[in-house]
Amino acid sequence: MTCRPRCGSDMGLIVKTSARAIIPLIGIFGAYIVMHGHLTPGGGFQGGATIAGAGILFLVSFGLDEMKKHYNKSLYSALEGIGGLVFLGAAMLGMGVAFFYNILWHNGPFFNGKPGTLLSAGFLPIMNLAVGLKVFTGLISALTAIALYRRWKS
């Protein structure tokens, strides 16, 4: 696809520089929300959407061409599937008792610390991470698909 003026980066230097500074901070904040989902407000979906926000900021400030260099469709689809599979696997850990039985919390080797610490609450942190990965990759894929869909104009 030939590059029209609009599909490159028409943002100024200020926007690009501040985006370069802000994007890692948004990513770290999103990761914090995902990892502390069982302690504080928020969780997998909210954190994943925050990280996806960083991706959208990248898309807006650096343009579609730069985005296409860093975006791989099948990789992101596969990561989304892996997020779902990890969630399913965490849910199946306690199949001996029941589907979705929280075996890590009741008598697991880890993730059963005192409530309030990071390594507590059984499979909740694993599920939060899985959902965070899934939401992040999924939203990036959907929004990039929408942004890429401009072919009929050229």
Next chain:
Amino acid sequence: MKRTLAYLSLFFILGVLLYIANPNYGLVFGPGGKEWLSLRYTDNYYITHGLKEVGGMNIVTDIVFDYRGYDTIGEATVLFTAIAGAIALLRPWRGDES
């Protein structure tokens, strides 16, 4: 004709919904009060037992991932479906490639 009927039914829906907003003969649950514990027995159970049974400090996360974890896997599937559908619909048309 069709349009008038639609608006009339709209008013009817509004009337019924406003009728059941009255606590005397409609939705008994107002904002709290003494009956909270008897009407919201399920919520109260989660608040009192959630910390011990699941171990998360955030009761909402406890519910989302443990008590109603099956709903959450459904939600994850909905997201997966919608994104697969959106990508499928936004793919190039047959014949666009040339």
Next chain:
Amino acid sequence: MNGEAILPYLIIIPLFGAFSMPIVSLAGRKAREAWAVIISGATLALGSALFYYVWESGKIVLYTLGAKSPLGQGVNFPIRIVWEVDTFGALMVLMVTFVSFMAVIYSLGYMKHDTGLDKYYTLIIILELGMLGIAITGDLFNFYVFLEIMSIASYALVAFRNDTWEGIEAGIKYMFVGSIASSLILLGIALLYGQYGTLTMGYLALKLSQNPTVVGKVALALFIAGLLFKSGASPVHMWLADAHPAAPSSISAMLSGLVIKIGGIYALTRILFSIYGTSISTKTVGWVIIVFACITLIVGNAMAVIQTDMKRLLAYSSVGQIGYILLGIGIGLTAYGSQTGEIALAGAIYHTFNHALMKALLFLIAGVVIHQLGTRNLNELSGLAKTMPKTTFAFLIGAAAIIGMPPLNGFASKWLIYESSAIFNPLLGAIAIIGTAFCTAAYVRVLYTFFGRPSEKVMKAKDPEGTMLWPILILTIAIIVMGLFPWQISDKIMIPAVKTLENQLAYVSTLLGGA
């Protein structure tokens, strides 16, 4: 084999298949197709095993997600999501898995020339998953979640061929109507939760029978409205007549055969009989459903007669057959507990199962015709019997079954509905017969075209290759075999299913006292 042990895998295997599809499809086209067939085949095996277990034991299978018992510690109300499967639910599971397996095999040949097939197989497995989830669930909000999974997958699949304006337009109509219906259902669920403080169906039934209130009735009205939208009953059937022809034929078979049954009829029956039961005035609600059913029956079958588009004719015929099923449910609710009601309800359930097979068969045949000739206009299809004999034979069987010819399976189910409606009220029996007359006219017209003088275009057509022919033959054989034992099936399967469905007390006591 134990039913409780099978039940979770019925959800886990399709979920695993859907989530791993992006990874498997990296290995290429053959791997993706094989994976889809393996997943749906395994689900079919599990579904048959579950049906056999539930039917043989006659119990209601209860499974709690996340613990041994659904009840909380030291209290006597359920706090977790449960699955409750009775014979009716297990029958629906069998129907969904069987027709989905056929549709997946058929897709291998039919969708060969399309792009974006990894997403197609993902979506078709998720569609099956959503319907299975609805069929086995025992929790209202969970029902909503799986209804949305099913609906979103079907919106995307209707518009899957995005380079045809037809698919996109039908998809948009379907999406707006379906989303409004889902919102009405969610509002009903919110109102019930606000009034009774629980979401589990069995416990809600207990609370409702202790204290039926206005809010419960408003919620019921919202449920009926939303589910009639979803099932395509008559005043709002226009989306169905647009969406079902516009989808790819394998998807049309699943939409017409399964989605409107599970998302409309099954959910309506479950809510009316298992949640509300006798805590509402069954006469009033039953008559409301009967009135809608009569309009649907006449309009659907009459509109089918005047169509020139083959798939559109089949879609309108689906509307008409939904009318029969709704008539059975309405009579079953009005005459709650009596022999007539039981027969009508048995007829409705039997016809739900039969119609899934028949309409899936007819839509798959329409797909074969489109694949061979590139048209579905009936005026251009004259004389197909000469060049596509096997396909025409299968169509003959399907059409005869849907009309209700005696040696086939459609006869038994329709006979139960006619009989009960004539006993209940002769006028309803007359309306049902009139509907069948229209239905006969529509299908005889298609058959007349097929056996007419061959045109130039038709001479080039031939019977399809294996993957498209086998599902058609298997469905035909299923229809013929089911036609050989009509009364045994209705006595051994349908009547017990109705008995457990009407026994609301067992549904509640399985939840509360079974564990």
Next chain:
Amino acid sequence: MIQFQFITAFLLIVLGIYAFLAKRNLIKLILALDIIDSGIHLLLISLGYRIELNEVPTAPIYTGYETLKSPMVGPLPQALVLTSIVIGVCVLSLAIALTINAYRHYGTLDVRALRRLRG
């Protein structure tokens, strides 16, 4: 006592249905769907609210709860709304994808143009 939060929620729902019937633009119809969803979410959230002894209720989180000691609002509606919001977002994304395709086919966003399927 007048239940203002329920009345607002119901008004939002009916407003959404009205917009759905009256408007002709596909984007506005999608917004109407979202308004209906927002009304239902407001209804659900307000079902979990409580006031006891004139204390302001807190979020149902035990982290830092020792300093507050006031009653907690109901957590179940919040969990339901979290799930429901995600579902709403999903329907929205699919609707946008369909709308983009429809614009490419028809060259307009007016629903009155989407009437080729008839009969």
